[in-house]
Amino acid sequence: MSEAPAALNAGEPALITDAGGTVSLVEGSTFCLSDGAGDVRSGTTHGFFFRDARMLSRWELRLDGRVPHALSVITPEAFTARFVLRRPPKPGQADSTLLVVRERLVGDGLRETITLENLGREATAVGLELRVEADFADLFAVKEGRAAAGGADATAAGTELLLRDRSDGIRGLSVSASAEPEVVPGALTWRVVVPAGGRWTTEIMVQPTLAGRLVEPQFRRGELAESTGPARKIEAWRSASTEVEVDDPALTAVLRRTESDLGALQIHDPARGGRPFVAAGAPWFMTLFGRDSLLTAWMALPLDVGLALGTLQTLAELQGREVDPFTEEEPGRILHELRMGPDSARVLGGNHYYGTADATPLFVMLLAECWRWGADEAMVRALLPAAEAAVRWIDEYGDRDGDGFVEYRRGTDRGLVNQGWKDSFDGINDARGRLAEGPIALCEVQGYAYAARLAFAELTEALGDPAAAAGHRERAEELRKRFAEAFWLAERGWYAVALDGDKAPVDALTSNAAHCLWSGIASDEHAAVLVERLGGPEMDSGFGLRTLATSMGAYNPMSYHNGSVWPHDTAIAVAGLLRYAHVPGAVELAQRLADGLLDAAAAFGGRLPELYCGFSRSGFSPPVPYPTSCSPQAWAAAAPLLLVRAFLGLQPHVPHRTLTVAPHLPPRWGRLRLRQLRLGPVTADITATGGEATVEGLPDGWTRSGTSG
Structure with missing residues (x-):
């Protein structure tokens, strides 16, 4: 029996977990990683992060010098949590009468309220200590386990603890608290007597400083959580979004979490007019990513077109203007990622890095899709020059050798070796497991380029130059024919994942081939065979589509891109299969893959992670987590929305009123x-x-x- 329908906008159910694992809170470019007791433990990747730098490297609560016992964690929204703990029992006793509650909120700062509640029959005395340290380490340094360069200077100023980045003095932190703490470098302490049946509370504010100026947080002292900036932002997002109701309880839970996570991952950058875009995911990718942000915005179109427009406008503003091998910038190229941390200039190609082959055609595809979904025509027209520059990039820079295909090769040894969505160093390999040598032309990127040409033809015909549209359609059809000739492996029944530098097919069976269904570049004849290959046990794990088939030489279910399952990848495959719904078996496979994905979501508490291991469901159920998977992560959060749209067969065309x-x-x-x-x-x-x-x-x-x- 199914549960009664529940509305996506009816409110976010609290995610209640035990105290194990890492707890992630996120709001825009601010996030906090802690253990289940709320502690940011020194020597780990935990921390309070702001603009790609770790502002707090230690935030540990102690009661009489002892670690509290963690009971549960409740996260009603992505940006707030309640940690429920107790004081360790006295020696020889099994129970404790002192309850400890830590209520945490993040948003351009951190606010934590600590409440002690005495459930006993007599007053209790307790020494409360909050150990505080900062290292101001760059996000990449934390991820890679490297020590911060300079460390921090700490100064006690009354009831305020001031910390400053010793290396350059640009970043700093202010920690202040109510209830008159004693403040020394490294700690805030209180000596407290809680009467029988009584409570004691302190409120702690953490404010970053940049260049000596305090950053204004999105909350005030004593303000109710529901009145704070993050709460108002998520409520505005819900109010503006389409309501989705469904009978299936598993899908209901994941859609609710989707809405909350997408709202929290949105960044409204005041320096860019406050336009919204989605950060790629916590903890390591809390910034604008061309590919991730574009695909997430595409998936979220049924909720809100404004997010897609904000993403397009922001990326157009950052679009490549010149040739720079260090950053891999090229005229018309769409940004890969934007970084703001202290080491950004030394990571990849600097603060602005352009090393991606797929974001540029995806930009054109999304602009046309926004137009079909009813985006303001004036805004679409204003973005046409950026789309035209993107198409020129495909022709002049993306196609490096003039053969009609888009290839990539990094500009320097600092750049990404692979520049499609499988961008790990070993992400592109052949059936025997050998790494492909570049320049590399990925199959899915050719599909995106095909769809981008058709999209730009439609836009130019309707809004600009009808005569030019025919030329773009001819180029698209020519690409489709040449793609079939060069990439289809007739003896195997799938598309090569890529062509290598010698134009030889890289013959591994991968999920990339399913993207060719989504873009529409696949022929019906090839799609019919591909459905059989994708539906076999080599590719279908039972919890989603594997990135690489089990029969391939590089297969490893515990790898990042060579046998794992990525929810967004499976959702794109489902959308591709349903585009070819007339092909025998396509609908049935789409439904089976979606069922597996929702079962996995239920196992992860309703929140789909970035990826998980690709073990067979028959051998490992529930699915095995991938140890460093991002969660929440943007395109994983948005994947269920793409499922909804694809299974509805929902295709609006507002300008044509259809x-x-x-x-x-x-x-x-x-x-x-x-x-x-x-x-x-x-x-x-x-x-x-x-x-x-x-x-x-x-x-x-x-x-x-x-x-x-």
């Missing part, structure tokens, strides 16, 4: 409903079950196609 809804919902979903779906100036309600759907609210003059109930 809406296509052709559902193939998995049976377990039951009824699915979208309320107040925004399509430019129009809002519509869609209700679907199985293969039937009804649409309400479309005004006169609109055309509805697809299956009706």
